[in-house]
Amino acid sequence: MIPSNATKAQVREAHESPITIATLREIGLFGALSDDVLERLSKMLKTMRVSPGDTIFHEGDGSGREMYVVLDGEMEVSKRSRRGRDMRVAILGPNDCFGEMSMIDMQNRSATVRALAPSRLLRVTSEDMDALYRADLKSYALIVLNIARDMSRRLRVTDGILADFTANVLDEYVAAKRP
Numbered sequence: 001m002i003p004s005n006a007t008k009a010q011v012r013e014a015h016e017s018p019i020t021i022a023t024l025r026e027i028g029l030f031g032a033l034s035d036d037v038l039e040r041l042s043k044m045l046k047t048m049r050v051s052p053g054d055t056i057f058h059e060g061d062g063s064g065r066e067m068y069v070v071l072d073g074e075m076e077v078s079k080r081s082r083r084g085r086d087m088r089v090a091i092l093g094p095n096d097c098f099g100e101m102s103m104i105d106m107q108n109r110s111a112t113v114r115a116l117a118p119s120r121l122l123r124v125t126s127e128d129m130d131a132l133y134r135a136d137l138k139s140y141a142l143i144v145l146n147i148a149r150d151m152s153r154r155l156r157v158t159d160g161i162l163a164d165f166t167a168n169v170l171d172e173y174v175a176a177k178r179p
Contacts, residue, residue, distance in 0.1 A: 019047060019071070019122060027069055027095050027122075029146050037132075037139045044131065046123050047071065050115040057099065062108040065126035067099035073119020079111045086112065100147045103129065 021038040024030045030038060050056065050073070057064050059080055070092050077090040077098060089111065092098055098113050103126055133140040 019045060023071070027097075028150065029069060029097050029124075029143060031146050032142050033139050037136060040135070041128075041132075044128055048121050048123055050119045050121060052115050052117055054115045056113045056115070056121070057109050059110065059112045060108050064099070064109065065103055065106070067097055067103050067124050068113075069097045069122040069124070070094055071120040071122055073115060073121075074117040075113055075119060076116050077111050077113050091116070097147075097150065100151065104144075104147065104151075 019042050021035060021042055024033075024038045024041055030041065033041075056068060056075070059078075072094060075092040075096075075098065076088055077092065078086045079089050080086055092113075099109070101110055102108070103124075129140065129143070132143070
């Protein structure tokens with residue numbers, strides 16, 4: 001059943017053959033999982049196709065509790081500034097995941113994600129994660145740990161960008177104050 005607030009992209013959920021274990025093994029989100037668990041996930045998880053310009057979700061959306069893995073294609077992550085400008089903050093490609101924050105902290109979407117190229121996504125819902133939690137707590141914990149590692153890596157990159165930006169602004173401010 002498709003929710004009434006579904007985006008165009010969600011409506012075009014692909015009715016393809018299930019994803020393969022080999023494909024899942026290449027995705028960091030599923031690192032260290034056994035073949036049995038990967039087999040279960042390959043049958044459980046759905047893929048979807050999106051076209052360039054399709055929005056997967058908007059910043060501030062509160063209804064979605066799913067995350068995605070880019071299987072093929074390219075996605076743009078943008079964030080609205082306080083001045084109302086949409087600023088690109090990341091470009092994601094194959095094996096990158098997005099949307100995980102709303103699954104972890106249960107908050108509204110922190111950014112907008114849209115397709116830049118024809119793409120195929122793997123959709124992981126909170127229901128999928130709950131089913132894994134009930135069936136195999138260790139594998140569930142490994143996925144959550146993999147999400148935490150990815151978020152930590154992204155935070156380190158963001159910290160570096162913020163430090164450079166702050167230093168540049170400070171240097172320009174100091175240079176402008178000198179006679």
